[in-house]
Amino acid sequence: MTTQTSTEYEKYYVPEKSRLAVCATIGLMLSIFGAASIMNDMTFGDPDEQTYSWPIFLFGLFFFMAVLFGWFRTAIKENIAGMNSAQLKKSYVLGMFWFIFSEVMFFFAFFGALFYVRMLAGPWLAGEGEAGRMNGLLWDGFEFAWPMMQTPQEAVGGAAAQPLANNGSYTSAHTSMAFRDAEFWWKWLPLWNTLILLTSSLTCHFAHTGILEGDKKKFNKWLTVTVALGIVFLGLQALEYYEAYAHFGLTLNAGIYGSTFFMLTGFHGFHVLMGMTLLLIQLLRSVMGGHFTADDHFGFEASSWYWHFVDVVWVFLFLFVYIL
Amino acid sequence: MGDHHHGPAKGIGRWLFTTNHKDIGTMYLWFSFAMFLLGGFFAMVIRAELFQPGMQLVEPAFFNQMTTLHGLIMVFGAIMPSFVGLANWLIPMMIGAPDMALPRMNNWSFWILPPAFLLLASTLFMEGGAPAFGWTFYAPLSTTYAPPSVTFFIFSIHVLGLSSIMGSINIIATVMNMRAPGMTYMKMPLFVWTCLITAFLLVAVMPVLAGAVTMMLMDIHFGTSFFSAAGGGDPVLFQHIFWFFGHPEVYIIILPAFGVVSQIIPAFSRKPLFGYDSMVYATSSIAFLSFIVWAHHMYTVGMPIAGELFFMYATMLIAVPTGVKVFNWITTMWRGALSFETPMLFCLGFLVLFTLGGFTGLMLSIAPADFQYHDSYFVVAHFHYVMVAGAVFSMTAAIYFWLPKWCGRMYNEAMGKTHFWISFIGFNLTFFPQHFVGLAGMPRRIPDYALQFADFNMMSSIGAFIYGASQLLFLYNVIATIVAGEPVSDEKVWDGAEGLEWTVPTPAPYHTFEEPPRVGPGVHAHG
Numbered sequence: 001m002t003t004q005t006s007t008e009y010e011k012y013y014v015p016e017k018s019r020l021a022v023c024a025t026i027g028l029m030l031s032i033f034g035a036a037s038i039m040n041d042m043t044f045g046d047p048d049e050q051t052y053s054w055p056i057f058l059f060g061l062f063f064f065m066a067v068l069f070g071w072f073r074t075a076i077k078e079n080i081a082g083m084n085s086a087q088l089k090k091s092y093v094l095g096m097f098w099f100i101f102s103e104v105m106f107f108f109a110f111f112g113a114l115f116y117v118r119m120l121a122g123p124w125l126a127g128e129g130e131a132g133r134m135n136g137l138l139w140d141g142f143e144f145a146w147p148m149m150q151t152p153q154e155a156v157g158g159a160a161a162q163p164l165a166n167n168g169s170y171t172s173a174h175t176s177m178a179f180r181d182a183e184f185w186w187k188w189l190p191l192w193n194t195l196i197l198l199t200s201s202l203t204c205h206f207a208h209t210g211i212l213e214g215d216k217k218k219f220n221k222w223l224t225v226t227v228a229l230g231i232v233f234l235g236l237q238a239l240e241y242y243e244a245y246a247h248f249g250l251t252l253n254a255g256i257y258g259s260t261f262f263m264l265t266g267f268h269g270f271h272v273l274m275g276m277t278l279l280l281i282q283l284l285r286s287v288m289g290g291h292f293t294a295d296d297h298f299g300f301e302a303s304s305w306y307w308h309f310v311d312v313v314w315v316f317l318f319l320f321v322y323i324l
Numbered sequence: 325m326g327d328h329h330h331g332p333a334k335g336i337g338r339w340l341f342t343t344n345h346k347d348i349g350t351m352y353l354w355f356s357f358a359m360f361l362l363g364g365f366f367a368m369v370i371r372a373e374l375f376q377p378g379m380q381l382v383e384p385a386f387f388n389q390m391t392t393l394h395g396l397i398m399v400f401g402a403i404m405p406s407f408v409g410l411a412n413w414l415i416p417m418m419i420g421a422p423d424m425a426l427p428r429m430n431n432w433s434f435w436i437l438p439p440a441f442l443l444l445a446s447t448l449f450m451e452g453g454a455p456a457f458g459w460t461f462y463a464p465l466s467t468t469y470a471p472p473s474v475t476f477f478i479f480s481i482h483v484l485g486l487s488s489i490m491g492s493i494n495i496i497a498t499v500m501n502m503r504a505p506g507m508t509y510m511k512m513p514l515f516v517w518t519c520l521i522t523a524f525l526l527v528a529v530m531p532v533l534a535g536a537v538t539m540m541l542m543d544i545h546f547g548t549s550f551f552s553a554a555g556g557g558d559p560v561l562f563q564h565i566f567w568f569f570g571h572p573e574v575y576i577i578i579l580p581a582f583g584v585v586s587q588i589i590p591a592f593s594r595k596p597l598f599g600y601d602s603m604v605y606a607t608s609s610i611a612f613l614s615f616i617v618w619a620h621h622m623y624t625v626g627m628p629i630a631g632e633l634f635f636m637y638a639t640m641l642i643a644v645p646t647g648v649k650v651f652n653w654i655t656t657m658w659r660g661a662l663s664f665e666t667p668m669l670f671c672l673g674f675l676v677l678f679t680l681g682g683f684t685g686l687m688l689s690i691a692p693a694d695f696q697y698h699d700s701y702f703v704v705a706h707f708h709y710v711m712v713a714g715a716v717f718s719m720t721a722a723i724y725f726w727l728p729k730w731c732g733r734m735y736n737e738a739m740g741k742t743h744f745w746i747s748f749i750g751f752n753l754t755f756f757p758q759h760f761v762g763l764a765g766m767p768r769r770i771p772d773y774a775l776q777f778a779d780f781n782m783m784s785s786i787g788a789f790i791y792g793a794s795q796l797l798f799l800y801n802v803i804a805t806i807v808a809g810e811p812v813s814d815e816k817v818w819d820g821a822e823g824l825e826w827t828v829p830t831p832a833p834y835h836t837f838e839e840p841p842r843v844g845p846g847v848h849a850h851g
Contacts, residue, residue: 015343039475091502095493098493102493113535113561131628255557
C-alpha cells in the first residue's frame, strides 16, 4: 500500500493532559452517591438517624458545576486563542448534534410509555380482548378512560382491598390538565405556554440572524427576549404544578396519568431550565465578555439548537399530553 | 500549547490526566480485563454451587446476586468497554487521524467507569444485599421487591450510560470528521465501520435504558406507577422498554466482534476480504433490524398473536444479513494461503461457535418453540455461544493480533495456541451440555436442580473451571509479552496484514499521523 503525506493541512489541536476529566468524575460520583443516599434515607431509612447524604450531594454537585464551568472556560479560551481549526469546530458540531439526538431518544422512552399505556395496557387492564382476561380476577370493575380518573386499585376498593402484592396507594386525580377541564381557552395554561415557547424559538432565530449580520445589538436584544420568555415559561409551568397539586388532586401518586404527565412535562421543564441557562450564559458572554462575531459563535449556535429541540419536544407534549 | 512530539508523561498522572487515545485505549482494555476476571469469579461461584444438586456453598439469595452481578459486569464492564478500548486504539490509526475527535471527553468517558462499577460492586456489602433480580432487572422484582441497594444500582447504570454515550459521540465524530484525505467511507477498514454503526446504536438506545431505570427510580421512591398495574401502569411495559434497549445492545456487543474477525481472517488468508461492500450493507441491515425485534425476548408474556408473528418474522430476517457475513468470511478463506497463528485460531473458533449460537438463536426465534425453551438453560447456552465464543473470542483474537503492534514485542505463540485449545475445549464443555439440560427442562437462574440434570451440570462446572483457568494463562502471556516478549520491528507484524495501522513504526509511537497520510485512489485501505 502506498501512502504519502499531504502538504497543506491545518493541524488538529489535541489538548495536552488535563485534570478536568478526573475532577469532573469526582464531582459526578459524589453527587450521584449523595442523591442515591438521600432517596434511600427517604424511602428505607430511619427518620431519626442522622445522615450526611445532603451535604455529600450538595458538595458533589457544586464541585461538578465548578469543574464544568472551568471546562467550558478552557474550551472557550482555546477557541479565542485561535487553536481550533475548521476541522475541530466540525467535531464540536457533530458532538452537539449527536448529544441532542441522544436526548431525543430519552424522551422517546417516556413517549413510548405513554403510547403503550394509552393504546394497549390500559384497555387490557379494563378487560378488553384476549389480553384482558385477568380483569375479572384482579381489577373487577375497572374501566379505562384517559385522563384516568380512577385507578384500578380504587376500582377494587383501595389499597387494602387490592388482591395481590401492594406497592403503594394510588389516589386518583379528580381532574386533569387537558382542555376539557379548562372553562375558557384563555384560562388554559398549556396554550399560553405553547405560544410562549414557540415565540421564544422565533426570537432565538432573530438573535441568530442578528449575529450572522454582525449586529451585536440586535443579537443581545433578541437573546434577552428569548431568555425572558424561557423564564416566563418556567414560571407558568411552576404555577401549573401548583394548581395540579393544590386544586386538581393531580400528583405523582395519581396513577399512570399523573406519572406520565409529571415525568414528561417535568423532564421537559428541566430541559427548558438547562436550555435557558445555556442561552443566559451566551448572553452574559456576549454582553460582558464581548464574545461572538458573525463567523465565530458556535457557543450560541449549539445553545440555540438545544433551545429549538426543547421547543419541538414541547409541541409533541402539547399534542399528546394535553390535547389528545 | 506544548510540543506534541514528546512521549508520555511520567507516573500516575500520565494515566489520570491523559488525552492520548492510545493511553485511554490501554486503560479501557485493562479495566475491562479486570471486570472480566471479577465477572468470571462470580461465574465460578455459580458453577461451584451447581456442581452437584442440592445446596452446598451459598444461600439462594446470594446465588441470585451472583447471577445478577455476573451478567451486569460481563455485559457493561467487560465486553462493552473492551471494544471501546479497541476502538480507541485502532480507529485513529486505521483512518489516519492524530487522535480521537474530542480527547478530553474521551478521558472522562473512561474515568467515570471504574467508580460506577465500584458503586455497583459495593452493593454486595449493603444492607439487604446486592441486586438479585437478574441482569434484565424486570419490574416488579426490581421495584416492589428490590433491596434498598437498587437505588445505587440505578445510578450506576446512569453513569455507565453516560460513559457509553460520550464514547459513542466521540467515535462518530472521529469517523465522520477525522478520516485522512482519500479515506472514503467505502475504503474504511470494516472494524471502523462496525464501530461507527455500533456507536449509532448506542446513542440511540442508551438513553432509552436511562429512561427505564429512571421510571424504576420514580416508582420506588416517588410513588409513580409506571410498572404497577394497581395505578394503571404495566410491569410488561418495563420489559418492552428494557428490550428496546436490550436487543440493540446484543448487536452493540457483537458488531465490533464482526469487525475484528473481518480484519483478521483476510490477514491470515493473505487475501482481501470477500464482499467488502456487502459486509457494510449487512452490518447496517442488522443494526436496522435490531430495533424491530425486541419482543422476541417476551414471547411468553402474553402478547397478542399479531405481535408474536411480527416479531418472529422480523427476527428470522436477521439470519439473512448474518448469513451473508458468515458466507463472506468463509469465502475469504477459500483458496487463501492460510496459516493458523493464535488470532486466526480464535477467529475460526468464533466462526464455528458463533454460527452454532446463531442457529440456536434461530430456534429460539420461533415463537411456538420458544414457549418450551423460554427461561431454560437452552437460552443460557445460546447467548453464551454468541457472547463468549462470539464477542470474547474475537476480543481475544484482537489482543493477540494487535498486541505486537502496540508494544513492539511478540507474544509466545505456543502459549497462545495452548490458550486457544484450552479455551475452546473448556468453553464447549461448559456450554454444550447446557443445550441438553435446557431442552430437558432445567430452568435458568436457580441454585438447585432435579437429579436427572446432575451429570451434565458437573460437566458444565468442570468446563467452566477449565475455561476460567485458561484466562489466567492469557493474562500471564500478555504480561510476559509486554515485559519481556521477543522484540519485533517490522511495520507489518503479520505479512498478510493490510491497513494504515501497519504503516506506522512498531511499536506504534505515542503520537501517530499528526500529519494525515494521503490514501491514493487505487488503494484499498481495508486490505
